[in-house]
Amino acid sequence: xxEETRLARPPVRAAIxxxxxxxxxxxxxxxxLNRFSExxxxxxxVIKVGGAIIEEQLDDLARALAFLQSVGLAPIVVxxxxxxxxxxxxxxxxxxxxxxxxxxxxxxxxGTVRDTLTAVNVKLVQAVxxxxxxxxxxxxxxxxxxxxxxxxxGRVGEPTGVRLDLVAAAAQAGQAPILTCLGDTSDGxxxxxxxxxxxxxxxxxxxxxxxxxxxxxxxxxxxxGAPISTVNLATDFDELMGKDWVDGGxxxxxxxxxxxxxxxxxxxSVSITRPDHLAKELFTHAGAGTLVRRGERIEEVTTLAxxxxxxxxxxxxxxxxxxxxxxxxxxxxxxxxxxxxxxxxAAITARLDDTVYLDKFAVMxxxxxxxxxxxxxxxxxxxxxxxxxxxxxxxPINEFYFAACDSAIKRGEWTVFQRGETDLSRLPQLxxxxxxxxxxxxxx
Ligand code: ARG
Numbered sequence: 144x145x146e147e148t149r150l151a152r153p154p155v156r157a158a159i160x161x162x163x164x165x166x167x168x169x170x171x172x173x174x175x176l177n178r179f180s181e182x183x184x185x186x187x188x189v190i191k192v193g194g195a196i197i198e199e200q201l202d203d204l205a206r207a208l209a210f211l212q213s214v215g216l217a218p219i220v221v222x223x224x225x226x227x228x229x230x231x232x233x234x235x236x237x238x239x240x241x242x243x244x245x246x247x248x249x250x251x252x253x254g255t256v257r258d259t260l261t262a263v264n265v266k267l268v269q270a271v272x273x274x275x276x277x278x279x280x281x282x283x284x285x286x287x288x289x290x291x292x293x294x295x296x297g298r299v300g301e302p303t304g305v306r307l308d309l310v311a312a313a314a315q316a317g318q319a320p321i322l323t324c325l326g327d328t329s330d331g332x333x334x335x336x337x338x339x340x341x342x343x344x345x346x347x348x349x350x351x352x353x354x355x356x357x358x359x360x361x362x363x364x365x366x367x368g369a370p371i372s373t374v375n376l377a378t379d380f381d382e383l384m385g386k387d388w389v390d391g392g393x394x395x396x397x398x399x400x401x402x403x404x405x406x407x408x409x410x411x412s413v414s415i416t417r418p419d420h421l422a423k424e425l426f427t428h429a430g431a432g433t434l435v436r437r438g439e440r441i442e443e444v445t446t447l448a449x450x451x452x453x454x455x456x457x458x459x460x461x462x463x464x465x466x467x468x469x470x471x472x473x474x475x476x477x478x479x480x481x482x483x484x485x486x487x488x489a490a491i492t493a494r495l496d497d498t499v500y501l502d503k504f505a506v507m508x509x510x511x512x513x514x515x516x517x518x519x520x521x522x523x524x525x526x527x528x529x530x531x532x533x534x535x536x537x538x539p540i541n542e543f544y545f546a547a548c549d550s551a552i553k554r555g556e557w558t559v560f561q562r563g564e565t566d567l568s569r570l571p572q573l574x575x576x577x578x579x580x581x582x583x584x585x586x587x
Contacts, residue, residue, distance in 0.1 A: 172426040176214060179352070179425070184217040185307070185314040188353035188425075191342050194224040196357050196418060197263055201270050203418035204357065208319055209276030210422055217314040218355070220278075220321045221345060223338040224263040231259040248297040248335045256298075256335055257283075260323040268321050279313035281322050286341055288326030288334050300326045300334030302344035339399055346403055353425070354403060354413045361417030363393060363433040372430065373514025375438030376401055377484075397435075404437045409485075412436045412513070428512035436513055439483035441522050447477045454486040462505035465584040475502065481522045488515040490523045492530075498573065501532035502583070504540070520547070529563035533577050554578035 179187050196204055211218055228246070229239050235255045240247040248256060261282045271278040285307075288300030313320040324341040326334045346354055362370030366388040374383070380401060383389055389397070400413050416424040416432030423431040444450045452472055460466045478492040478499060487510040491503040501523065506516035524530060524547075534541055535556055545551060548560035550567075552574040559574040 171428055175426045179216055182352055183315075184317070185219065185311045185320075186349055186351050187216055187314075188218040188355055189342060189346055189349065189351045190218045190220045190355040190357060191338065192220060192222040192267075192357045193338070194222065194226050194228070194263060195359065197222060197224070197267055198226055199359070200418050201267070205267070205270035205274045205276070207418045207421040208271045208278065209274035211425075212271070212276035212278075212317070212319060215317070217317055217319050218353075219310060219314065219345070219349070219351075220267070220319060221324065221338065221342050222263065222267060222321065223324060224260045227259050227263050228256060231255050242296060245291070245296055245299050245337055246335060247295075248299050250298050250332075253298050253333050253335075257325065257333055260325055264321055264323050271319065271321075277318040279309075279316075279318040279320050281309050281313065281320050283323065283325045283327065283333065284309055285322055286324070286326035286336055286344060288328055288336055290328060290332075290334060298332065298334045300328065300336050302326055302336060302340055305344050305348040307348065343399075343403060347406055350407055350411070352411055354411070355421065355424075356413065356415045357418055357421070358415060359417070361420055361432050362415055363396070363435075371433050373517060374433060374435040375514050375518045376404065376435065377438040377440045378518050379438075400435050401437075404435065407437075409437055409439075430512065434512070434514060438513070438518070439485050439487065439515065441519055442482050442484060443522070443526070444480040444482055447472060447475075450480050450482070451486065455480070455482070455489060455491070458486050458489055458507060459503055459505045459584075461507055463584055465587050468583055468585055471583055479526065481519050481526070483515055483519065488519045490519050492523070492527060495531065495573075495576065499527040499530050500577065501527075501530055504532070524562070527563075529561075529565070531559065531561045531564075531573060531577060533557045533559045533580075 192204065208218070208220065232239065232252055232255055235252065237249060237252045237255070264280050264282045268278045268280040285305060286300075286302045287304035287306065288302050291299050291301050310320045310322070324336045324338050326336045326341075328334060342354070363374065365371050366386070374397075380397065383397060384394065404411065404413060413435040414424050414430065414432055415435070416430075420431035424434075456467050475491075476493045476495075478494045480489060480491045482489040488506040489503070490501060493500045493502045504520075510516070532544070534544055536558065541558070544558075544560050547562065549562045549564065550570065551558050551560045552570065554574055555578055557578040559577045561570065561573075564570065
């Protein structure tokens with residue numbers, strides 16, 4: 144073992160220990176690792192890091208990137224250098240001036256811009272290497288750009304193209320490509336590119352599976368300042384934009400994310416997290432930060448005829464690992480179904496006298512961690528404030544059910560849950576009745 148790798152071991156080990164301490168078993172981490180490894184490595188993830196993170200959390204960042212490396216993943220990192228540029232340009236006699244949010248960059252300042260961003264780049268690359276990771280420094284040569292408004296903004300460019308050769312070569316060689324937001328014009332002039340525009344151009348071209356924003360807060364925050372775990376744009380975007388507590392910064396961020404995801408496959412997602420939470424965010428269902436997906440609309444189906452029975456049956460079978468009994472739909476006293484547009488999550492309710500009974504709640508394995516089940520649940524309980532359901536002892540979703548219910552009663556192999564019941568004297572009798580319902584799934 145070389146001196147370098149021996150020194151490198153403890154930081155990566157710390158990241159693994161940190162990750163494992165959040166895991167109940169290794170199943171989730173293996174699933175995600177398989178999913179991420181199947182991709183061409185340049186399509187795994189684009190990670191955007193602000194300059195402030197490199198100033199303030201360099202160790203955590205380097206460790207997180209080295210950790211991904213150690214499990215064979217090569218994310219593409221795009222970093223800014225806002226605070227570093229402010230200081231360096233100020234020192235060089237170019238105090239910060241902005242127009243429409245863009246940094247005015249006189250051509251005489253370009254030498255300082257280039258040197259500063261290159262230094263930030265090399266610092267990050269070196270830090271990753273010090274942790275035993277493999278990273279490739281690519282400070283320029285990727286973004287083709289044209290000047291936006293030379294008279295007003297100076298050397299500020301908007302990307303017109305992305306040269307992937309350098310990036311793909313590094314990723315395929317197992318090195319994390321680390322890029323700055325410098326571009327060049329067709330006549331070879333170096334330009335400063337806004338980091339969001341650079342990420343957008345890169346993402347549009349690469350169509351990555353994950354886009355990660357590493358920030359100081361590490362999540363989008365709700366009204367009470369608590370992290371929002373998931374945002375399903377199809378069902379949540381308009382609602383969030385209508386809230387007065389969503390401030391200007393968050394509004395812009397949500398719009399930017401929506402713009403990114405609208406041009407990507409449905410399977411792609413954005414995560415907002417912190418360097419020290421990156422592994423947990425990527426390798427667990429629960430994550431650590433905010434996961435944003437384009438998501439699926441949820442349809443409310445009011446007649447059995449309007450429900451695609453084959454797809455529903457396939458969803459239930461995949462979700463429970465057991466099939467519906469034949470004739471299930473014939474004997475069901477169908478009430479409602481809430482189904483996502485691609486049949487990846489569903490809740491089916493039946494009538495039990497005057498009570499709404501949740502007969503099936505199913506989420507595809509591949510959709511766990513997306514917040515899709517949560518979105519269906521939200522629609523369900525809005526529809527049925529008073530709701531009963533049951534589950535077997537070993538159902539992995541029970542923890543969620545216990546948290547979501549008002550009371551739970553054990554009856555034989557079943558636990559019967561309810562929320563919203565106002566007449567508690569009905570509980571024992573309803574619990575008996577529900578526990579006695581015939582099984583609807585084939586035995587395993
Ligand atoms: N590990 C999964 C992913 O990276 C799920 C993350 C869930 N994260 C969350 N904040 N709810 O796509």
